[in-house]
Amino acid sequence: MLCLRSARLWSSRLLWRACPGDPPLLLPLPGAQAAVPAAGKKDQVEFPALDEEQLEEQFVRGSGPGGQATNKTSNCVVLKHIPTGIVVKCHQTRSVDINRKRARDIMREKLDIFHKGELSEVVVKKKESVVKKQEKRRKVNENLERKRQFKEALAQDLKPGEKSL
Template sequence: MTLPPLLRPLHMLARSTRSFTTSALRCSKPLPPRRVILDSEIIEKFLHGSGPGGQKINKTSSAVQLKHLPTGIVVKYQDTRSRSLNRKRARQILGERIEELELGEEARTRVKAREKSKKKGSADKKKRRKYRALAEGKEGVRAEEDAEDDVGERSETAAVEFETGQSEVKHRKSEG
């Protein structure tokens, strides 16, 4: 006895499905490894926040300020209410800035920015090509319509000539 599809074990269904991956993930080069920042290299302070948010942001010490002693880079972060999330994000930003300082053009952020701009340029080029082809197609259709209109006008003129004579045709052309 076979079970209905909804009651079959999941492993049977798993064989029938395909996994999809994007070619971008397969083609992209691996990014350089991140540098580990030691706690001994950082001075960490929790400060009162500032800006919009009323009294609450002014009273709580949820803003984080990190100073990297070897380089002197200072990062202040206060986007969320959570001290731990602010601390985590500030450490990420500090790591990115240190990496940019040490690696220059080979830093993860610069590599990602280059790839993003390349993709955007490619998409823009594709968009221009598409609309140029559409415009050329419309111009081609217009040219065909104009040619058809010319043929229609010629046949109309011939019919008028046949019915009324040459003088009527000249008069009609001067009107239109």
């Protein structure tokens, strides 16, 4: 049985110990790093922080499907970055708080593209994905062409009186 009072925090890791006198159940590995990697965050890009004083925020009615939930509530967020004039409109969910966070994320991406241009990580990743998609499409077309040529070769090898398989 674990004693909660004997749990200790070592370099931002929780070390669980059994009751006094028992050997420890989980010890940090020697030389282990204190940081724990976040799952699914390896491709996340660090964008510059937004200065809230440079933002103008409005809440307007959204548009699109959704009926009364869309037509009678002002949960669409419109952000304007005053120095650059970039405007972002976000109406992805019915929650104003989530839309505000997402609008700020989109604004950070747009500002990164505005300042870095073609060197922005967002633009670079998008170009890489386009190239990968084109390469994949090219390989699929090559395979289809090989199959077509193989079938034609089989058809030519058959004698006039024989039936195909």
